[in-house]
Amino acid sequence: xxxxxxxxxxxxxxxxxxxxxxxxxxxxxxxxxxxxxxxxxxxxxxxxxxxxxxxxxxxxxxxxxxxxxxxxxxxxxxxxxxxxxxxxxxxxxxxxxxxxxxxxxxxxxxxxxxxxxxxxxxxxxxxxxxxxxxxxxx
Numbered sequence: 091x092x093x094x095x096x097x098x099x100x101x102x103x104x105x106x107x108x109x110x111x112x113x114x115x116x117x118x119x120x121x122x123x124x125x126x127x128x129x130x131x132x133x134x135x136x137x138x139x140x141x142x143x144x145x146x147x148x149x150x151x152x153x154x155x156x157x158x159x160x161x162x163x164x165x166x167x168x169x170x171x172x173x174x175x176x177x178x179x180x181x182x183x184x185x186x187x188x189x190x191x192x193x194x195x196x197x198x199x200x201x202x203x204x205x206x207x208x209x210x211x212x213x214x215x216x217x218x219x220x221x222x223x224x225x226x227x228x
Contacts, residue, residue: 091128091135091193092169094120096221097144097145102215103206110212111204113160117142121197123190124141124183127134131228132193136200144222152222161203164214165194 095117102112119139121224145154167190171179184190192206198205206212 091125091131091228092122093135093139093226094169095139095142095144095224096111096120096168096216097218097219098162099217101163101217103162103164103212104215105207105210105212110206113162113204115219116160116162117156118171118214119161119163119201119203119216120214121194123165123185123186123187123193124170127185127189127193128194128228129193131212132197133200135226135228136197137203138226142224142226143193144224159218160203161201162205163194163198163201163203164206165190 098113098118099115100113101118103110117139140156143155145150145159147153167181167184168179170181170183172183173179187209194208
């Protein structure tokens with residue numbers, strides 16, 4: 091499981107011009123699932139994202155976790171793109187939808203995240219705060 095985590099001042103996801111979800115200050119998580127990922131891996135990664143101390147404390151140091159801030163999670167199979175050969179990415183490293191969707195939903199539930207629509211082509215808007223972008227893997 092792979093998560094690209096961005097600290098945002100706001101983020102939103104829509105499909106065909108229809109808003110699906112939006113958040114204020116918090117985290118935007120783009121989540122990719124691999125074929126061998128498990129429920130335990132989804133739980134561990136969600137817990138890790140929740141505990142990441144990447145928000146400023148009273149002294150301006152990155153020392154606070156998500157806490158009461160919001161999270162938005164978007165499924166992103168392209169995080170498993172393999173571009174080692176040629177110029178067209180291969181996505182064989184991504185789990186098929188029937189395996190990925192339940193783990194995506196579990197991750198979102200555990201994190202308490204709003205979400206996009208699994209498997210849909212969506213528009214994601216964000217204002218990266220910092221910028222702070224971190225890649226996590228289970």
